[in-house]
Amino acid sequence: MKQRYLLYTSFLTLAVWGTPHAAFAQKVVLDTVNVSGRIDPVSEVHGRMLEKISVQLMHVISRQSIERNSDITVADMMQRVSGVSVLRNETGIPGRVVIRGMDPKYSYTAVNGMVIPSPDERNRYLSLDLFPAGIIDHLEVFKTLRPSMAGDAIGGRINIVTRQAPEHQELSIQTASGYSQFYLDNRYLAFDNGAVQTKSPYERYGPDYNATGNDFTKNNLRFATQHVDPDIQGNVSWGRRLFSRKLGVLVAAGLQALHTGSSGFLILQNNEPQLGNAPGITDFIKRNYYATSNRKHVYATLDYKFNDKHRLRFYQLYINKQDIETRDAVDTSLAEGRSGPGTGRIAIMQRARIARQSMEHLHLEGDHQLGSQLSLDWSGVYSVAQGNYPDRAELTANTGRILGADGVIQQTPVLLAPLERLWMHNTEKEGDIYANLHYKPSILPLLEITAGTLLQYRRRDNFYNNYVFNPAITSGNGQPFTGIRNAVWLNNNGPQNPQGTVNTAGTYSAKEDITAFYIQAGYQTGRVYMMAGLREEQTEQRVHSAVDPGIALGKEIGIHYRDWLPSFNLRYTLDSKQDVKLSWYRALSRPALYDITFFNMNYDDYNIAGNPFLQRSTADNFDLRYEVYNPGVLDALQLTAFYKRIEDPYEKTLLGAADTLYPIPANGLSYIPAATLTEQLRNYGTATNYGFEFSLVKQFGNIGINANYTFTSSHIDQNKKYKQRADPQDPTSGIITVTRMQQRPLQGQSKHLGSLGLSYHMPRYGWTGQLQGVYTGGRIDEVSGWYDLDNWQKAYTALDLSIEKTFGKHWRLFGKASNLLNAGTQIYLKGAVTGVPEQTDPGRLLIEKEVHGRGYLLGVQYRVL
């Protein structure tokens, strides 16, 4: 018995230290050997260990995998996890993730177990591209929850575990440089981002100040092409333990400058389709994006071991991201003045945007062993997330190419169009306290009862300010366009609203308090380990908006609700290598604070409005997994089946004029009608989501394969609008808008997801190569309120190649080529339409296309251990 135990321990030790072949040739009798100390958790093997031991369904991405793939941010690495796909922005940078076909709003991100607020007002949780890979120890993706975890993860929970102080002194310096293929082929269109004023005149001079033209800068709206510098990336980290290993320190800092771009087109539809919901196509916009992303981070962690029973840890993380984006577009109208290709009304637009986001996160936690049966761990966290979006503006000029009676196409003068300049900023502060008490009763030593609490206090301030400039008429029909420098605006060359537009529902302060208590019990009996528990979460949200109560609604909004979230996890060990896991948990999803205000954006005859009456979604989630782990040989197989039943999912809905916008009595009616076509988030009955995941890791000597495939199927029934004649048989009857039910999958859910990675590892020579392909099947990109007009994204495959070579003990050279297949984004509508340019797929109307090219990266790392 003892020998067997020893054998297992030795296996484990050797396996964990990374030698792929067992060193055992003959049976040897050893004295008791105690192997103690903390294993540096960097390897893939450790990742598989964590997955196996966990009773919940989770995936682990280890530091080794991150380094091998030269991932830059957390979002890059997420796409390798089974059941997960990423959403990319307009220049191809991955940001948010879709877990098991569930939109990002159904999942949350935590750092070391604590949630992080978001600088983005539309999303509750952090976009993963804010997270640098250099500070990550490993990434955990939980697909089932336990009661001790915050309950708003219907899709899943991503936990970023940051690096801790190493056992031995470690110094690492890494730099890398890269280039995007897009900039080998195109020049970068830049504006002077230094000229952007962070504060609008309202913020600088007060609400009574009338801004004039001189209060606004011009250089940030002058655009010029230039050559772009190569991308730069640098990381430094250092750590060691001091004071006889009681105090551990790790500090890390990094910066990154990345240039991406894309070119493509967008086909605009009218807000309303035509009869039979045939899309009404109005414009063809050819556009290019030029983006620079500058990121900085500073990370520090200290941990102090008082003794074996008490330990304290402290983390500090500061992340700063500045995204500078230029968009230039030529918008040709397909409806106005269009008598054939090359004609029509034309708008020339150049847009300048800066987004500055920063996050400061402080985390203190302690582990205490209070006796042999009782232990306590607690965390206190304070985070500040800020977003600043100053002076967003799009300089526009109108012209046209019209066919004259003589058959010649004439270009009309290029005239200046109105300009809007927008300032927005928000600050979100969050303070959390998390405490857990663990108790092992002496009568049942294999039972562990845990109870705890999580108190979250979040405060958000949002500011919105908009100035509108109208051009004066200087010659002909308007003002010839010469650029921003010499533009002449009405009203003293200033905005028509010199005090800015601040008192809208977009300016608000909000408070959200979530109080949670839970109790859970874990019990091991023979082959079975069970964990069950109940979590209670009480949510209170208050919004205070700047809107004047005399004119519009809702200066104060108060929302309160309570949820009970039970969960049950079971692990049945078939033998040392095989497990079966079963899980059921209930979770919820809360709307973002933005969604529950009375905001209202008005486009011509079309509104987008907020909904304070939006209910949160709750879901019952069932999972069954069969897994095989073969430690030492690095084999792992996971087969998972899941089923989710989501109540009150909320989706974008179109309301007709007579539909209820808010159930608030006003003007003699018991409700407020929408009055015009309005888009609003609304709850629906029930959606279901089920699927099957397959994941495999196998090593054949030097060659490794990791493969996964996910099949997902979801259904939701939604009310949509449809345009038809009152009597479809009678062409003289009036055109009306009716409601129809449509069943569709959830937004972001791909039916098929797959990933295949091949790695070749030559430890003797220090070479490692990794080829990773990720297939994302077609999915709904954006839901439309109109029947059968959802926007679908075409399936695509991303292929990346990474190579690294280690030189001696300290040096490592790495390179990466990403997006080798030049996958871009293509969005389409089902059903073809004639007369629209750039259509290549029969039976589909391609409405958006973007190509961002391949990226190249080359770097070197110096590491002293």
Next chain:
Amino acid sequence: MKKRLVPVCCLAAMLMAACSKSDTDVNIQPNDPAEGSYIADGDTLNTKGGSNGRNIKGILKAGSTYYLYSDYADAVVNTGDTLIIQSGVKVLFAGPSTGPKAIGTQGHAPGLIVNGTLLVLGAKASPVLFTVQDPALRSDPAKDPQSPNTDPAFKGYWGGIQGGVTSGDIIIKWAHLEYLGGLAPATDPARPNKARYGIFTQNPKANFVLEDCWLYGSFDDMVRVAGGKFEILRNTFEKVGFQAGECVNVKSGSVGDIAYNLVLGGTGNAFKSANAGGLSPQANANIYNNTIVNTGYRQAKVGEGGSLDFENGGSGLCYNNLLVNCAFGLAIMGGGSSVPIADTANIDYGNTYNYGDKTSITSQFLPSGYITAQQPTDINGGNATTPGANNPLFVNYPLPVPAGFDFINNDFVGNYNFRLQANSPAVGKGYTGFAAYGSVKKDATYGATEITPPGKDIGAFQQDNTGNQH
């Protein structure tokens, strides 16, 4: 083993039978409007005892003067209340004429919000007047033609008449409405700090009558009917739209007649029918016997927006319209399944009299890219007319226009007389084989005074002195 399993199973059962979802408590701060108060003589309509805005009802007595003070918010007629403005009433916009808080600046352009019924009952001899109090702020006719950049007509001194979703009838007869298009307050949920439409209606079930009025100067659309049964008859529109805006923009939920109107110098379309907004019934405008002169020049967007337009599911009839020197003629959007076409199956048109003094105008009588077809009953139909052909012979308006004539700022009626001389080619060429829709009942006070049927002569002025009475 069994002993331990039982409590675990109990726990599991308890959890499975977990509580049902609790309700969400939502508390919104209530928003009850104040009671409407009656108006005393010489009152300021939008403040009482210094209040910021006021709810009003009752009668503005004949011949009296009332004020809208620019420092305060809108005057509001509550749902269910009625405001009657008798003939000869003057509503003057008062406030500082210069300085940062001058009339017409941001937050200083109050209007009349109508959630109830509004009856403006002017008479030919004593019309109702809505204008700015200080004569120095008015547009001086002696300076016409003047640059739109400095012309006070576009200054938007007040917020116009904004009908709400629950409004009752809005009846306006024999009134001068001037200097419209003030900026909506920042707190306006739909168009914060954007220029308001001159007259805006939103209730498809209510009646909207605009008869024999003079609409002078607006920054954006002068009249937007986004719901309503309308009769827009025998009005004169001048200086409509600074760089965008239609005289009458008919959206979904609106059915009615637009007839016998005189339009001078609008920036976009004079009249447009487009079924946007999702209301029922479908936009349906019967546009006949209008005289439209010099429209479509101040706008920066080319291709259309000259005189008459049907698009995006709009329907209606279009006959007997006289279009003189309009940047673009009658535009009906169609052709190809991709663009948001007008409801062509339900549009009938003809007897359009085009006149142009330049090839750039005559070559767009049938605007490029639209499916408007030449009708045999058109005068100067098609795009091949010689400039200056078929002069409509107005009693007092220079045609052909003199050299150096600027279409942009010739947007005023002034001393011109657009009646037809006896030998005008427009006489007797009107089509009378159809009827007015008559969406609103005939009534001197609560309906339309006279729903003039289609005329024998093309244009707004008839030889038998029916039609436009200005």
